[in-house]
Amino acid sequence: MKYVITIGREYGSGGRFIGRMVAEKLGIDFYDNELIYEACKDSGISPKVFETFDEKTDGFFSAAGMYSYDMSLSQKVFLAQFEAIKKIASEKSCVIVGRCADYVLRDMENVCNIFICAPMEEKIKRAVEFYGVKIEKASSVITKRDKKRKTYYNFYTDMDWGKASNYDLCINSKLGVENCVNVIVTYVKERFKIE
Amino acid sequence: MKYVITIGREYGSGGRFIGRMVAEKLGIDFYDNELIYEACKDSGISPKVFETFDEKTDGFFSAAGMYSYDMSLSQKVFLAQFEAIKKIASEKSCVIVGRCADYVLRDMENVCNIFICAPMEEKIKRAVEFYGVKIEKASSVITKRDKKRKTYYNFYTDMDWGKASNYDLCINSKLGVENCVNVIVTYVKERFKIE
Numbered sequence: 352m353k354y355v356i357t358i359g360r361e362y363g364s365g366g367r368f369i370g371r372m373v374a375e376k377l378g379i380d381f382y383d384n385e386l387i388y389e390a391c392k393d394s395g396i397s398p399k400v401f402e403t404f405d406e407k408t409d410g411f412f413s414a415a416g417m418y419s420y421d422m423s424l425s426q427k428v429f430l431a432q433f434e435a436i437k438k439i440a441s442e443k444s445c446v447i448v449g450r451c452a453d454y455v456l457r458d459m460e461n462v463c464n465i466f467i468c469a470p471m472e473e474k475i476k477r478a479v480e481f482y483g484v485k486i487e488k489a490s491s492v493i494t495k496r497d498k499k500r501k502t503y504y505n506f507y508t509d510m511d512w513g514k515a516s517n518y519d520l521c522i523n524s525k526l527g528v529e530n531c532v533n534v535i536v537t538y539v540k541e542r543f544k545i546e
Numbered sequence: 547m548k549y550v551i552t553i554g555r556e557y558g559s560g561g562r563f564i565g566r567m568v569a570e571k572l573g574i575d576f577y578d579n580e581l582i583y584e585a586c587k588d589s590g591i592s593p594k595v596f597e598t599f600d601e602k603t604d605g606f607f608s609a610a611g612m613y614s615y616d617m618s619l620s621q622k623v624f625l626a627q628f629e630a631i632k633k634i635a636s637e638k639s640c641v642i643v644g645r646c647a648d649y650v651l652r653d654m655e656n657v658c659n660i661f662i663c664a665p666m667e668e669k670i671k672r673a674v675e676f677y678g679v680k681i682e683k684a685s686s687v688i689t690k691r692d693k694k695r696k697t698y699y700n701f702y703t704d705m706d707w708g709k710a711s712n713y714d715l716c717i718n719s720k721l722g723v724e725n726c727v728n729v730i731v732t733y734v735k736e737r738f739k740i741e
Contacts, residue, residue: 518716
């Protein structure tokens, strides 16, 4: 049976890493930002434009007015990702991290939407260790990144980033990465009746 | 090892029932509103006052000013429950549903905070079937009850009801009650290293 797991996550929560391990454990493909960029290469948008305009929002564009003729570059980048995510999800079982994939796939069957959060002190540790953020700036960097994700998500969707009722499962990674993977895999197996 | 599971839940999500089944499966005690009332019987507050002032808030009282000398009856009811929950949780492993138990026990070790939500159409079904709500009023009753829970929670705590990052695990009961129980039990066993 084909199914898709989307993962939204706080910056520094380990959500991307957890997503990759879940995909490995279930034997399905994994897509993060880089791989979604790659899948957009037929869109005609240059990688430079992607880098510059990704996760940007503007005041004249929202889910309601998605197919406006006068699109900004940030809108074009969003739409290219939107189409790439739909194409990937229609072809095979996979885990997709970020990029409002839960919203993009809201009308597709067999989609399970997961959100990963973590306590600030653990996000700080991870930001310093894995992303090279300076410890004295870590709390502010994390707050800004999460604010940007929330703004991007709430702007392009009609939902509220990080609100439990938007998702099928939310898990705090203070449980430990491997334990989170086990709980998510248990959830997915119960949900999609996989042995 | 002693541990406590708190459960917050949307009205009609099946959270209370799920909590009871989790407790049964783990072989620990279960406390819902009625049993917390019962535990408050030494407080000197009459059952009538409990019924009338429970889940009420007033503008002059919050977590910050908890021990004011001039307490309203709703405050007294909240504090009696607060003390009862702390006493129960200090004595034995248990599941406690509702009443800001996550906030009350925030400084206690080995507490796992869970939130249960559900899609509106499933909450309506449950409200009609189990609580005798008329179907034409169900959506409005559910919205009001959840608003009341959110107001009560946000008033007495410094947290945000239903926001994923407040909890250790949030689960949408559209998965099915028994499957939710299995996922929660898996979570609790991973968390507290129970066989």
